[in-house]
Amino acid sequence: MNRYKCIALWLISALRLCTALSSVRLSVEKEGAFFLRGSSLEPLEQPVALAFQGRATVWARLGPFAVRQTLQWHSWAANTSIDAAVTAHLVTTAPRRDRPLVRVLFYISEVGEAPGCVALYAERVGGSWTEVPWGSCAPGPDGACLAQLTLPASWWPPLWGPGPVKSPWVELQFSPRASGSPECNAKEGTAQSPPGALPIGRLPLAPLHTSYEEVSGDGTVRLLVPQGPLHPGVRVYVPLLVHLTSSRFPFAFTLRAKMKPGLRVVAAQVRDPSAWNVTVQINSKRTSATVTASRLSDSSTLEDSHTGEEVLDWLIAVEEGHEEGGGQVSWHLRYHPEAQEQDEGLRFVARLDVHKDDVEAVLLVAKSTQLLNSAVLTGRQVSQPMRVFVVSQAGLLGDVTLQSSCQSADESVLKVSPSCTSVYLDGSEVRGSQNATVLVRYGSYEGQASFRVWMPQLPLELHLSDPKLSQVRGWRVQAHSHRSNAIHSWSTHQWNKPHGGGCRLRYQQATLEVWTRFLSVDHNSGRESYLLGRKTQARITGLVEPFLRVADPRVATLVRGHVLQGMRPGRTEVQVVSPLSGRVLGAVEVRVSADKESILGLEADLVTGISLELMPEESLGVFLARVNSSHKLTSLYQEGLLDVRVLFSDGTTVALQDLPETDYSLDTESLELAVVALAPKGSSAALPRVIALGQGRGSLLQISLEVPEACHRRRSGLLAQTRVNVDCTLTPTSDGVLYRDGTRLEHAPPPAVEARQDAMSRPTMHPSPTELALYAALGTCCLAVAGAGLAVASCAKQRWKQRPDNTPKVYHKEPEVQRMASSAHDWVWLGRATLERSAINTRCSQALVPPEKTEKPRVQVNPMMLTFTRGALPPPPVPPHRVTPPTMAWEELTKGKHYDQLVQYLDSLKESSA
Structure with a gap:
């Protein structure tokens, strides 16, 4: 039976991990990825992991068993198989009614399967639209592209309302799309927002930002033409207003617009379809359009309006390549109630101020806008590559990194290379920041980018699995073995033969873990923000392990970097020392006592394999990772290993694989050789291997823990003994997996992870009759x-x-x-x-x-x-x-x-x- 328990791994958000055995070692293979703990996440039986960037490899190991899974956050969150990290950078920060285009620069920052295109979606906050506007772009050779979409004019409040109107907001999302999808076959359109789209952020819709010129033939039908400068490639709304009196009701009109070269009609959007019946006709070249509108309801509501009622908005685009000068639109208005059917109408002209192309924005593009300052802990520089792009008003994109210069607004928080190729942290920083600013200059144009820098909170918190290390009754080891193991990393060949020095009682050992919180400070308000919450801590043991030391090595010593072994009675401190300044970043006291604890017994499980799978949950960015362990022998000559743990009278437990092999002797015996036998010893004596020979189940193995041979006395050196449950149910056909002996297992799911279990599935290593x-x-x-x-x-x-x-x-x-x-x-x-x-x-x-x-x-x-x-x-x-x-x-x-x-x-x- 497979057994598991759940923990959580955060990659941008959260990833829960489920595993059955405490001896399984879980790790994340990535710089800047950590395991976390905290009550704010849920009661966790294991830590969680964190990473800011888009990819990490999760490992689960137990002896020779090792499985891994590479997690691509963008791929999971976007519900796509695209194996590339796509980041979004806003060009438009506050869309205006006279400039309804929203532009976003997308950058592919990792080598992998690039998407066919990237789709941008916009949705008004608080609105209920079945379809939303979208735009797309295909990344170029430099990995960058510019997507744009046009927001509907109805998303802005009326130009002249009865009172102050709260500015609405627009939420932007994006999704990498594979080649051949509908979004990649066109540049703009309307569609439903796809599930799993990645959020970019929210933008406010700016109110009236420019002046308008009123163009009209008789004051009844009026056009408001924006007077701001326009550039090739931009779009502009021209509102149409009607001022009526009851004497002219019923009311209908036809307005024809003819564009001069350089302009074209994109659409005519009706403001209130329930009040006006509007038909629009646009020719194929989009150089002329005709609108016919008729009022549907009583006009009594219009008599009190001095400005008129908005009927529709003309959307006019300036073509790319248009030379500097005026853009002209000719209008022909004709009213057509029955009495005035033969009227030739009114003609008038509107002019748009068109300028040549210019720079719209200078953008600093990095893979991530968040940096975690681990350089303070390790002395190793943390850097983020960066590029500078220029976006023109016409929507053109260019890389000007080498022609730009950069500087940091506060180098005590964040540093930047003068050539704008990277931002970095070297460990000399003194605080974190929520808005660390980097300034960039390209010619006479300037731009800036904000980064969030997370700083570890000092002092660091050190945690020992057992703060009091006592002697173990009856467990004698060589007096010099631990000091040698601390130097030689538990080399198994150092003490094969007894040397001088005698034997003594062994002291307990404890596992050391180092934790901290990462925080950033808002320079404007002074408010502190904690990464994933104030109660969440990150485990940084692997980062600071080379900088751990014991104040008095005669009392205790560190072996394997983070395992503390008692040496003689006394008190001392375990400290983390800064590699840059030499000051103590954190410490914890440990007591080594002459009191004696006993071994209560052994716990052992037969493990025949482990597997790892990752699954997304309903919440965006939350994943479920499950590590399953199997405990049944199902084929002839299949191998398994024994996971052994030692229980002490003070309630602590230690895995046998965490003990130096020179400190014990482990004897494994099969009580039923026809069912299970011992396999040849592998590289680790702490994980005995067994092999299936026949059908059977029950307590068929016996494990005995003894003192090392060099310290045996006349009486027995037995420390503890236990029996192990074995379930050996041999089946002629199993579930589709081909073992080394040729047995094929039926109905096996396709492997989702890469596993390395060769050392445990070698039945041909054991001779047959x-x-x-x-x-x-x-x-x-x-x-x-x-x-x-x-x-x-x-x-x-x-x-x-x-x-x-x-x-x-x-x-x-x-x-x-x-x-x-x-x-x-x-x-x-x-x-x-x-x-x-x-x-x-x-x-x-x-x-x-x-x-x-x-x-x-x-x-x-x-x-x-x-x-x-x-x-x-x-x-x-x-x-x-x-x-x-x-x-x-x-x-x-x-x-x-x-x-x-x-x-x-x-x-x-x-x-x-x-």
Whole structure:
């Protein structure tokens, strides 16, 4: 059964992590990512993690098991598979009615699968529209693009209302879109805002900002033409007002607009469709448009209005490339009640002030506008790359980083390179800020960007899992082992043999964690803001681990960087020292006592695998990460490991893998070898491995914790003992995962993470019965070859003894029978019968020996296929019981015989000797 518990990981917002085992090590592989704790998040059983930037890798590890998942916040939040970090930068800060365009610069700041386009959406706060305006742009080679959209004129309040009107707000969102989506096929339009769109911020709709020129033929129908400067590429609203009296009701009119070159009609938007019936006709070139409007209700409400009623708004665009000068619009107005049907109407002209293109904004673009000052803790610089872009009034975009100069408004908070390539923190800063300003100058144009700098709160908070370290009754270790381990990082080969110094009782150990809050200050109000709340702390142990020290190392010492080991009774402090100034950034007191605590027992679980999955929750930016652990053996030769923990009488617990291997001896025994057996020892003795051999369940393993061998006394060195539950349910087919033994598991979900569990799924590392037979046959063959070598040496020796002194190349027969008998044990004969008696009757051994011929028995000699040449070492001498001429040389004996005849001759000698 899979078991888990939940914690939370924050990446911009929150990510909850669920895991079953306290021994599972969770980590986030990213600079600037931390684990958090705090009651404001929920009662957490584990910390949470934080990161400001768009990607982080979450790891879960237990011994050789390791799984990871890369989390891309933009991809999750935007509900898209685009693997790139897109940041939005406002060009328009307060849209005006005479300038309804909203422009946003988007920048792709990470290498990855770039989106086909980025869509920008706008929605009026408090409104209820089924469709909202959108605009899109495709990123260029430099990763930047400019998107723009036009806000409807009806979102602004009337020009002349009955009283002061509260300025409305617009909320902007964006979403990376894949190529081929509708937003990428057009630059503007209206659509529903997609779910999961990323927020940019809220903008106020500015009230009347410029003066208007009233253009009219008779004062009844009037046009308000903005008098501000216009530039190529911009758009402007021209309101149309009607001032009526009851004497002219019913009322209808037709107004035709004709644009001169450089201008075009985009649309005519009706202000109140319930009061006016309006039809609009625009030609294909958008150079002329005709509007027909008729009043639907009584005009009594218009008699008290001195300014008139807004009927519609003309939306006129200045074309790109238009030269500096005036833009002219000709109007033709005709009233058409039945009595005036033949009236030729009124003609009048409006002029727009068009200027040449100019710079609209200078933007500093960074991957993130928030920086976390970890340089104060580590001494390592924290930097953020930056670029400078210029946006023109016509909507053109250019990178002018190298032509710009930058400076920081307050270098005690944030620093910037003069070339505008980066902002950075070097650790000399004294406070955080919510509005740290960087100024940029490009020619005569200036711009600025605000950054939020989070500063760690000092002093740091150090937390020990056990502030009182006592001696452990009965647990003796070498007196010098801990001091050596503190220096050599628990090298397992340092103390394989006992050296001088004797043994002593071991002291308990505690895990040290360092926590802090990150805060920023508003320079205007002095208000402090805490990252994720005042009650939320970030764990920075990994950052400050190299700068931890013990005030009195004779009392306690640090091993593995953050594990405090007691050495002798006394009191001391664990301190975090600044790498820049050397001052103490935080400290905690620890007491090492001569009191004795006992080991209550062991806890152990069988773990056969872990998995990690990440899922988004309903709230934006909140994710659920679940680490599941499996505890069942389901296939033959599948391996698992034992997660062992030691329980003390003071209520503390320590995982065996956190203890130095020189301080204990762990004995694991299988109580049912037909079900589960011990696997060969791996790299860690703290995580014993087992292998499945058959069906069964129950307490089938026994674990014993003993003192190290060097400190054994006459009595038993047993410290604690426990049994482990094993569930070995072997199934012929499982769930789709292919193990190393070829078993395929059915209905397995597709892997969502990259896992590294090779060290724990190697059933071929353990020999099967067939392999054991093969190894035995191979060993027999090796012994046969060695016997052949001994036979050759023995024969050579015997021949040397039988040779007369004056004839070194001739072998003589020894007449003494007793000498013959005494030499009998020197003879070693190799043949098929010898191999058959020595080898195990397996397929391998049968394959090693050639099949026997029925017509004639044959002894296979010279198994190494050696050939004898003249002058080389001669073969063994003729057996002593064979009658041969005493003076016959070996050359004469073998003269004229080929190899097969020689072999047959030796076979006959063997038969006669038998």
